[in-house]
Amino acid sequence: MENRDSKPCVITVAITGSLPRKENNPAVPITVSEQVESTHAAFEAGATVVHLHVRNDDQTTTSAPEKFAEFQERIRKLCPGIIVQFSTGGRSGVGSERGGMLHHRPDMASLSTGSCNFPTRVYENPPALIQELAEKMNSYDVKPEIEVFDLAMLYKAENKLHVTDGLLKAPLHVQFVLGVKNALPAKRDLLEFQVSKLENLMPKATWVAAGIGRHQLEVNRWCLEMGGHCRTGLEDNIRWDKNRLAESNAELVKRVADLCVEYGRVVATPEIAREILGLKAARSVDGH
Numbered sequence: 162m163e164n165r166d167s168k169p170c171v172i173t174v175a176i177t178g179s180l181p182r183k184e185n186n187p188a189v190p191i192t193v194s195e196q197v198e199s200t201h202a203a204f205e206a207g208a209t210v211v212h213l214h215v216r217n218d219d220q221t222t223t224s225a226p227e228k229f230a231e232f233q234e235r236i237r238k239l240c241p242g243i244i245v246q247f248s249t250g251g252r253s254g255v256g257s258e259r260g261g262m263l264h265h266r267p268d269m270a271s272l273s274t275g276s277c278n279f280p281t282r283v284y285e286n287p288p289a290l291i292q293e294l295a296e297k298m299n300s301y302d303v304k305p306e307i308e309v310f311d312l313a314m315l316y317k318a319e320n321k322l323h324v325t326d327g328l329l330k331a332p333l334h335v336q337f338v339l340g341v342k343n344a345l346p347a348k349r350d351l352l353e354f355q356v357s358k359l360e361n362l363m364p365k366a367t368w369v370a371a372g373i374g375r376h377q378l379e380v381n382r383w384c385l386e387m388g389g390h391c392r393t394g395l396e397d398n399i400r401w402d403k404n405r406l407a408e409s410n411a412e413l414v415k416r417v418a419d420l421c422v423e424y425g426r427v428v429a430t431p432e433i434a435r436e437i438l439g440l441k442a443a444r445s446v447d448g449h
C-alpha cells in the first residue's frame with residue numbers, strides 16, 4: 162500500500178442517484194434547484210466532485226440533457242472549481258440516451274465497463290454501448306470514472322486503455338462499488354485485492370470506493386486507510402446510522418472530512434483535486 166501520510170483525499174458526493182425518493186429521506190434533492198442547494202452545502206463541507214443523476218419533478222428518473230446542463234451552469238457559478246461528474250448509469254435511460262448529455266462537457270462522467278446483476282434487474286452494459294460512451298467522452302474531452310462492480314470490469318478498462326486503441330487516456334480514475342445486492346459484497350479483502358490488481362495493471366491510476374447502504378461509512382474508513390479517495394452521499398446511503406436518517410448530503414460529507422483528520426489525510430481543495438485527477442483548471446461556465 163502506498164504511503165498515505167497527509168495524502169489529500171478527494172471527496173465525491175453522490176447527491177441524488179436514481180433510487181431514493183423523498184418518502185425514503187426528505188433530504189434527497191430532486192429538482193435542479195434542490196440539487197444546486199444540496200451540492201453547495203456539500204461543497205462547503207469539503208466535497209470537490211459532484212456525481213449527478215437528474216430527475217423529473219415527480220421524482221421519476223430521466224436523462225434529459227437540459228437538466229444536466231442547467232445544474233452544471235448553476236453549480237459552476239456557485240462553487241468555483243467544483244468537478245462535475247454526470248452519471249451515464251443504466252437506470253435513467255436506455256442505450257445511447259445514457260450519453261445524450263455528454264456534449265455539455267462535464268469534467269467527468271461515469272463509465273461502467275461491464276454488466277452485472279443489481280437487486281432486481283440486470284445492469285446491462287453491452288460492449289458496443291461501452292465503446293460508444295467511451296468514444297463520446299473522448300471526443301468531448303470528458304474524463305471517465307470507471308465504475309467497477311465486478312473485477313472483469315477492471316480488465317476491460319485496462320484492455321481499452323492499453324490494447325484496443327488508447328481510447329481511454331491514462332491515468333484512469335476507478336471507482337470500486339461494494340455492497341450492491343447480487344454484485345460484490347462490502348468486504349475489505351475484496352477491496353484490497355481489487356486495489357492490488359489496479360496497482361499492478363495501472364500504477365498511476367487513482368481510485369475511490371463506494372459502499373452502499375449501511376456499508377458506506379466502513380468503506381470510507383478503508384479508503385482513507387488504504388490511500389484511496391472517498392465517496393459519500395444520499396445516492397448510496399440515506400441514513401446517518403441505524404437510528405436516524407441523514408440530515409443532508411453535507412452532513413455525510415462533513416463526517417468524511419472529519420474522518421480525514423483521524424486517518425492523517427487532508428481534504429483536497431478543488432485545485433488539488435483537479436491536479437490529482439489530471440483535470441484541467443475549472444472550465445468557464447459556458448463549458449469550454
Ligand code: ZN
Nearest residue numbers: 178248250396
Ligand atoms: Zn450514480
